[in-house]
Amino acid sequence: MSKNKSQATIQGLAFASQLLPAIIGLGSFMLLVRATKPEILGEYIVYTTAVILFEMIKSGGLQSALVMRASTDDHQQQKTIIGSAYWLGGLISFSISVVLTILFFSGIFAQNAGIQIFCGWYAVLGIVTLPLHIAEAEAVAKQDLKFLLFLRITQSANALIIAFYAFLKEGSLEEFATVHLLFNVCLLIFVLIFKKTNPLNIKFKTLTEVKALFNLIKYTLATLATTNVLKSADTFLIGSIMGASSVAKYAIPLKLTELFEIPLRSLSTTAFPQLAAKHNEKDYPAFQKTLVQYLSWSYLLYIPGLLFAFVFAPYLVLIIGGKQYADTTPIFRVFILFGLLLPINRMTGICLDALQLPNKNFIKVLIMAIVNIIADLLALYLTHDLAWVAFASVINAIIGATLGWWMLDKTGRLQNTNILKEIIDYCKEFIGKMRQKLVSSPKQ
Structure with a gap:
């Protein structure tokens, strides 16, 4: 206890x-x-x-x-x-x-x-x-x-x-x-x-x-540098092609999107040392259990939060940026799709680093950065629409999540089990316990 x-x-x-x-x-x-x-x-x-x-x-x-x-x-x-x-x-x-x-x-x-x-x-x-x-x-x-x-x-x-x-x-x-x-x-x-x-x-x-x-x-440095180029590319390219005012406009939904990362950053702060310790001890069943636990917690927080953000997007944008930036709501809704893929993308990267395989994580992020820059340039030159620039981030999240999971699976450190089923079972068990506590608490 x-x-x-x-x-x-x-x-x-x-x-x-x-x-x-x-x-x-x-x-x-x-x-x-x-x-x-x-x-x-x-x-x-x-x-x-x-x-x-x-x-x-x-x-x-x-x-x-x-x-x-x-x-x-x-x-x-x-x-x-x-x-x-x-x-x-x-x-x-x-x-x-x-x-x-x-x-x-x-x-x-x-x-x-x-x-x-x-x-x-x-x-x-x-x-x-x-x-x-x-x-x-x-x-x-x-x-x-x-x-x-x-x-x-x-x-x-x-x-x-x-x-x-x-x-x-x-x-x-x-x-x-x-x-x-x-x-x-x-x-x-x-x-x-x-x-x-x-x-x-x-x-x-x-x-x-x-x-x-x-x-x-x-490799970690190269990964982090590439990750931040990935995050910064939108701002630098928009500023170069569309000007500083467009950067300000894009920043409103982007600032809201940063809120998606708060739970994941806090979970990462404790997950990384634990995963690294399991790797050092060669305890890979416990490594997988820790991964399942943190992914489950992530989605228990993210799914209701993102649904709320999608429904109330116009009001959230108005609160953050005021009336002059109210037209950025569609951009924010595109970023909500990006938020749905964040946990698996981030956690696979953390696992690769914890396994001391930063070279694999670097390759993943490098591919994402290249795709992002190309997609940004196409969106800016062909459409001049910031919503399509945001959609490039969704494409990157899909690539990152898929590639990261494939690389993690290829390490051979995960057991041959259905991790998706384990996550669903963990979430069901957690929700069941919470419901039981809520039902029993008035009687106590």
């Missing part, structure tokens, strides 16, 4: 670490939409999209590798792993900063304000955020979900401050980017003061551990 309560507490904190920042982010976005002109909003979205892309390239693979390597009780080994991560991450960060500084002063992107400002500001921001990402990875590895919750809520407050700044002063893209940078500097100082990470662990780095991290990172 205590074990179940402990698991429920962990899952609750993981869910809160995704839900609360998302609520803050959504509120910030709603305020920003109403406080800025579509042109500035579009430029800011291009800037933040580029930041997210490069943050994943710089630190995403490193975080996954740290979780896999640092999940140990050997404190000296943890210092070696974290120090090696700082050395490798620092090398990547400084290299990116040098290239971006050159691009900024060359003025090659002067006609694209979002990218130009990104090149200048991220050259500094990328170095500042490295310790924050390592602190986050340490928290996941140690299952320090209270700090993880604090960190994610605090990071999401950045967007809220920018939104209030825009509301009070309107502001420019340069001012928004400066507020973003200064906030991260303050957060870094706080994290270092409270010793949630220690960059000085770099003195414990070893060449062997750097190589081990790099071997894990090289």
Whole structure:
């Protein structure tokens, strides 16, 4: 019983670490939409999209590798792993900063304000955020979900401050980017003061551990980079072909779509370490049981939620974007189909990473990215309709789910059973237990 309560507490904190920042982010976005002109909003979205892309390239693979390597009780080994991560991450960060500084002063992107400002500001921001990402990875590895919750809520407050700044002063893209940078500097100082990470662990780095991290990172990094190119392609292509105002228009249903990912992100936070542990123990029946459990939980949450979103789509769009973006409802309804395929697509990718087969996951995501870019270009040039651009994401989700499941099955780690039937049986059993509790509770 205590074990179940402990698991429920962990899952609750993981869910809160995704839900609360998302609520803050959504509120910030709603305020920003109403406080800025579509042109500035579009430029800011291009800037933040580029930041997210490069943050994943710089630190995403490193975080996954740290979780896999640092999940140990050997404190000296943890210092070696974290120090090696700082050395490798620092090398990547400084290299990116040098290239971006050159691009900024060359003025090659002067006609694209979002990218130009990104090149200048991220050259500094990328170095500042490295310790924050390592602190986050340490928290996941140690299952320090209270700090993880604090960190994610605090990071999401950045967007809220920018939104209030825009509301009070309107502001420019340069001012928004400066507020973003200064906030991260303050957060870094706080994290270092409270010793949630220690960059000085770099003195414990070893060449062997750097190589081990790099071997894990090289495919995971490529996968994350390709995944974010997949997510960012729509924004960059729409901005290049249709302009910043169209980016702002597309961002309204896209922001609503991000809400679909909240339950899945929280489930992923706890699923990945558990699946990795089952693989390390060579306990593949338990690995499959964990996969079935998490997929079942996902669809128990998703199916009613997506039905609600489809029915009330016009009202949801109106709440988020206001009357000027009310015509984006059809785009949002297309994204709901994408949401239905998210759990199986995400969970198969997590399983491949947990099995330490990131190369397989990379191939899957690369194929998806290529298809997405081609489909986006066809939609933009042939129709100039943003709903068809959104439909490209549905095609990608179908490809990702199918390809991911096929790759997972080919590993031979799953038992020769009907997993779909297991998921349905688990859901029926879960619903039955909940119904029984509801019926019996009044009598008690």
